[in-house]
């Protein structure tokens with residue numbers, strides 16, 4: 429039995445194509461249709477037509493997480509088809525107005541990145557960068573959005589169980605279908621996903637890497653046979669890939685700990701030392717990774733963050 433068909437949808441981002449999964453049951457559902465570009469839409473239209481599906485036939489779009497490469501074209505598909513767009517409750521408010529979300533992030537991270545030692549000129553470049561792309565994810569009207577939460581089962585022609593897998597993005601969700609899981613960017617075969625920093629909830633910045641690693645361990649206990657990721661090939665040995673991802677982060681954490689033991693450093697200095705060649709376009713991801721590991725070391729009592737205007741990590 430064909431479980432789904434996969435369309436490689438082009439994106440203008442460095443990550444390359446995004447995987448859109450076409451689920452055909454009592455209706456037609458697309459998991460992660462891609463960004464709102466002409467290229468992406470033309471690819472979807474052509475590939476669906478080869479399956480005897482018109483865009484107008486789409487009943488459901490499922491969004492694993494609110495990143496432009498995954499959801500942007502959902503609104504165009506909805507305009508043509510009247511489909512329902514399903515996403516986690518934490519993702520829905522972002523999908524309603526991605527641009528507003530970006531502007532909230534911009535204000536928050538401008539302050540945070542400066543506190544973490546990044547020179548303000550560079551901070552300005554970093555926080556402006558995503559602004560050029562927000563039009564790739566036009567607002568989706570609230571009435572078309574169907575929020576779900578952890579443990580819900582949604583019927584999109586086939587039944588999917590929603591498993592919140594936090595860390596990579598707000599509301600990041602994996603969807604279980606029998607022995608397989610659609611993982612979005614939570615688990616990938618060829619890349620170790622980056623749990624990027626996110627806006628505070630109830631005044632506290634979420635410790636995204638810690639949350640990510642925790643949910644990665646929970647994923648292991650689900651005992652699924654296959655994972656269908658948002659980018660790249662199928663993960664045919666999820667247990668091995670999960671272990672690899674956990675080990676990778678453990679060794680990064682240890683290396684960062686050693687770097688702070690040598691002498692106190694800011695997150696920006698740690699990033700520069702870890703990846704001397706890192707381009708400004710990757711700064712946000714680099715800072716997210718460093719701060720994510722430092723969050724864990726801080727919680728374990730291994731390091732302390734000190735200072736007012738500019739903060740420095742000290743070994744404790």
Ligand SMILES: [Zn+2]
Nearest residue numbers: 495497613658
């Ligand atoms: Zn992605």
